[in-house]
Amino acid sequence: MPGPLLPSDVDSFLTMALAEGWICGRWEMEFLLQAFPQGCLVKRAGGETLGYVTSLRHDKSGWIGNLLVAPVARRGGIGTELLTGALQALLEAGVETVWLTASAKGVELYKKLGFLPIDSINRWVGEGGAPPSWSPSPRLDHEMLRQVDSAGWGDRRDALLSVACGRGRVICGTYSFVCIQQWEQGTQLGPWGALFEGQAAPLLDLALAAAGGSVFLDVPAGNVAAASLLARKGFSIRGSNTLMYLGARPQYAPKKIFALGSMGSMG
CATH class of the missing domain: 3.40.630.30 (Gcn5-related N-acetyltransferase (GNAT))
Incomplete structure (x- = not known):
């Protein structure tokens, strides 16, 4: 065991x-x-x-x-x-609901345990602007962040938002936000949420200006607007996994999720 x-x-x-x-x-x-x-x-x-x-x-x-x-x-x-x-x-x-992302080899294993596919998650990779200058985010409207994130995932994910936004730099718009996280491999965009499609493009411009070198993010395939934005900025898909769930069907709204909060471990 x-x-x-x-x-x-x-x-x-x-x-x-x-x-x-x-x-x-x-x-x-x-x-x-x-x-x-x-x-x-x-x-x-x-x-x-x-x-x-x-x-x-x-x-x-x-x-x-x-x-x-x-x-x-x-x-x-x-x-x-x-x-x-x-x-x-x-x-x-x-x-009530358990999420995971599955590689092509893992999908059948998860299906046997009762997981159902609901979307695909594409990893997009591109380039940012000048090297980032990391500084603490200004005072944030944490309740707005929680509301926007919950609108996409159908649940409050307070701990995930706290740790991701706490280690990164957050840029906020009107009922929209993007977190810029630094890794040894480059810069991650995410979590990134917006209640309306038109709010996402200005945030992406600001995020790319603040991010240096390689930039990567995991995006629901169901968010066609996100794919269009990233393609116009020269990003391309470098991998894909299947988003699956078990239990109660979630109130999942991928058009409001522009990037996941983690690179596979937390959603």
């Missing part, structure tokens, strides 16, 4: 995640372990660590991310075991 993922496991997880080409940071793992430890699990056998999974509870929904099994241990049921453990933790915590 999987056991709890411990702070001492973070280094080995990050090493394995880097080998997979994932964008993942220590701050992220530390946040997940603090926010929802019962849903962060590890599989060990014979003194070796064979796999990991993390999850996060929002309000009525939860997210499963970072399901990672060592290459030598794949196709042995460890992924299913870890996923089932995280799913059980979320359901026991009272969530």
Whole structure:
């Protein structure tokens, strides 16, 4: 049976995640372990660590991310075991809907567990402007951020918004916002939400002017306006996953979601 993922496991997880080409940071793992430890699990056998999974509870929904099994241990049921453990933790915590993004290889596994596809998530990559000058965001209307984000996802995701916007720089419009987060691999845009399509383009211009070098973001395919904006700025799609859910069908409105808040681990 999987056991709890411990702070001492973070280094080995990050090493394995880097080998997979994932964008993942220590701050992220530390946040997940603090926010929802019962849903962060590890599989060990014979003194070796064979796999990991993390999850996060929002309000009525939860997210499963970072399901990672060592290459030598794949196709042995460890992924299913870890996923089932995280799913059980979320359901026991009272969530009504569980989200995840699935690679092409993982879709059938998740379908067997009852997950249904609802959209695709495309990773867009392009270039920003001058190197960013990182400074704390001005005083934010946190309730506006929560309302805009909730309009897209159908749930309050306060902890995710707090950690993402707290480590990044937030640009706000009228019932719209975009967070600019710095990673070793470049600059992420997200979370990025807008209640109306016309509010997104000015935010993108400001965000790209503040972002330096490589810029990446994960965008619902159901948001055609976002795809059009990014294509006009020279961005292109470099990968795609399937967005899936289990449980109550969410009040999902992709036209209000211009980019996810994390690179797969939290939604």
